[in-house]
Amino acid sequence: MTAAWLFARHGQGARARALCEALVEENPKDGVAALAAAELMLADNDAESALKALRRTVCPRGMERAEALLETRALVALGLRDEGARRWRRYVNSTVSDRKWVK
Secondary structure (H helix, E strand, O other): OHHHHHHHHOOOHHHHHHHHHHHHHHOOOEHHHHHHHHHHHHHOOOHHHHHHHHHHOEOOOOOHHHHHHHHHHHHHHOOOHHHHHHHHHHHHHHOOOOOOOOO
């Protein structure tokens, strides 16, 4: 994952994506690799692949917000705005409700 992060941060998104996809192919349940792959796929306008990667993985504890955000972005990019809105709302409703900005 470190190599993929370095590639991505230095403008080599294709290499980063290839590494992340290889990690996900080896272990589809690797949530960190799947989230990174999904972000790179969305940057490449490949929302369908991003959504597939996200739905096959197990999101690591503490990364639920990233998963919800990426899945919402993928759904919206695929023209599924209502489903994307429901996905984001499900995340917001699952978080602590003492935040004043959550309505």
